[in-house]
Amino acid sequence: xxxxxxxxxxxxHLALASTSLIADTSVAxxxxxHSSPPIAIAIHGGAGTITKANLTAEQDQAYRAxxxxxxxxxxxxxxxxxxxxxxVISAIQVMEQSPLFNAGIGAVYTYAGEHELDASIMHGxxxxxxxxxxxxxxxxxxxxxxxxxxxSPHVMLSGVGAETFAQEQGLSxxxxxxFNTERRYNALQKAKSVIDAKQTDLLQYQDYKYGTVxxxxxxxxxxxxxxxxxxxxxxxxxxxxxxxPVIGSGTFADNSSCAVSSTGHGEYFIRYQVAAxxxxxxxxxGLSLEQAAQKVVNEVLVEADGSGGVIAIDHAGNIAMPFxxxxxxxxxxxxxxxxxxxxxx
Ligand code: ASP
Numbered sequence: 001x002x003x004x005x006x007x008x009x010x011x012x013h014l015a016l017a018s019t020s021l022i023a024d025t026s027v028a029x030x031x032x033x034h035s036s037p038p039i040a041i042a043i044h045g046g047a048g049t050i051t052k053a054n055l056t057a058e059q060d061q062a063y064r065a066x067x068x069x070x071x072x073x074x075x076x077x078x079x080x081x082x083x084x085x086x087x088v089i090s091a092i093q094v095m096e097q098s099p100l101f102n103a104g105i106g107a108v109y110t111y112a113g114e115h116e117l118d119a120s121i122m123h124g125x126x127x128x129x130x131x132x133x134x135x136x137x138x139x140x141x142x143x144x145x146x147x148x149x150x151x152s153p154h155v156m157l158s159g160v161g162a163e164t165f166a167q168e169q170g171l172s173x174x175x176x177x178x179f180n181t182e183r184r185y186n187a188l189q190k191a192k193s194v195i196d197a198k199q200t201d202l203l204q205y206q207d208y209k210y211g212t213v214x215x216x217x218x219x220x221x222x223x224x225x226x227x228x229x230x231x232x233x234x235x236x237x238x239x240x241x242x243x244x245p246v247i248g249s250g251t252f253a254d255n256s257s258c259a260v261s262s263t264g265h266g267e268y269f270i271r272y273q274v275a276a277x278x279x280x281x282x283x284x285x286g287l288s289l290e291q292a293a294q295k296v297v298n299e300v301l302v303e304a305d306g307s308g309g310v311i312a313i314d315h316a317g318n319i320a321m322p323f324x325x326x327x328x329x330x331x332x333x334x335x336x337x338x339x340x341x342x343x344x345x
Pocket of ligand 1: 046047102210211212230231232233241242243244262263264265266267
């Protein structure tokens with residue numbers, strides 16, 4: 001579906017403002033949606049050292065436009081009454097296909113000069129989940145994660161096995177070079193020179209850029225669904241897998257509490273079980289979504305020195321998007337149809 005068609009579909013008047021936040025832009029609701037159950041969506045395109053000074057005006061606009069496109073694709077699917085997983089997959093695929101983000105095309109390079117992609121999805125109705133890790137030839141890792149969830153008895157498949165499974169499921173496979181971009185190649189050279197010169201390992205090298213993508217939704221049936229897709233960290237080695245395909249860390253969803261997609265320094269997100277911890281704090285401590293997400297991202301993770309952020313949504317459609325980095329590409333449409341697109345603090 002083209003963006004123009006989508007915008008017409010939504011009856012939306014859009015002005016791609018150059019401000020850091022497009023707030024109070026409402027998605028016009030047609031009469032049939034008035035009595036419909038609430039729907040809401042939030043997406044992210046990664047957190048990290050993203051400041052106004054680091055982005056040109058053109059880059060700023062390009063990110064906002066792509067976030068908006070992904071958001072509206074997902075929202076239209078929710079408006080049409082489809083299951084939330086379709087909205088999550090479609091929104092993420094828009095970002096996987098864009099070189100702007102560290103997922104699919106535009107994924108970062110490993111130390112060896114390849115791309116190893118991770119993705120996961122979780123559906124909150126029955127806590128079903130699927131993930132792929134360290135895959136090199138699957139065109140859409142998030143689609144493969146969905147296939148694992150819906151068409152296998154497993155939760156996580158890795159490497160060549162995951163690629164074989166994806167092929168058997170009829171998903172497209174591509175050469176690894178499909179994911180190449182000059183920008184990420186240059187980032188690898190820079191990272192390698194620092195790592196090699198300092199003989200440090202990746203964890204000590206803090207200047208890598210994030211850029212993972214994710215989506216969380218509340219659909220008309222009351223389902224909460226979360227998904228995440230990434231190339232991981234620049235110059236990663238030894239088959240390193242981050243948090244993004246780890247259910248409970250990078251992705252989590254439970255209809256009774258919340259759905260979360262994470263982005264940041266994956267090792268910390270795994271150790272602190274970030275996504276599941278936010279939902280657990282709602283269930284066991286009675287915290288609101290905002291309180292739980294803030295607690296984990298801006299207290300627990302900060303104390304541990306773990307950088308990053310999350311997008312989260314609860315069963316009432318409340319949205320929280322906290323991060324402890326300088327910026328996080330993020331966008332949402334809440335239950336009232338109010339759209340937000342933001343990058344910086
Ligand atoms: N969390 C991802 C990882 O550690 C990176 C990111 O979010 O940008 O693999």
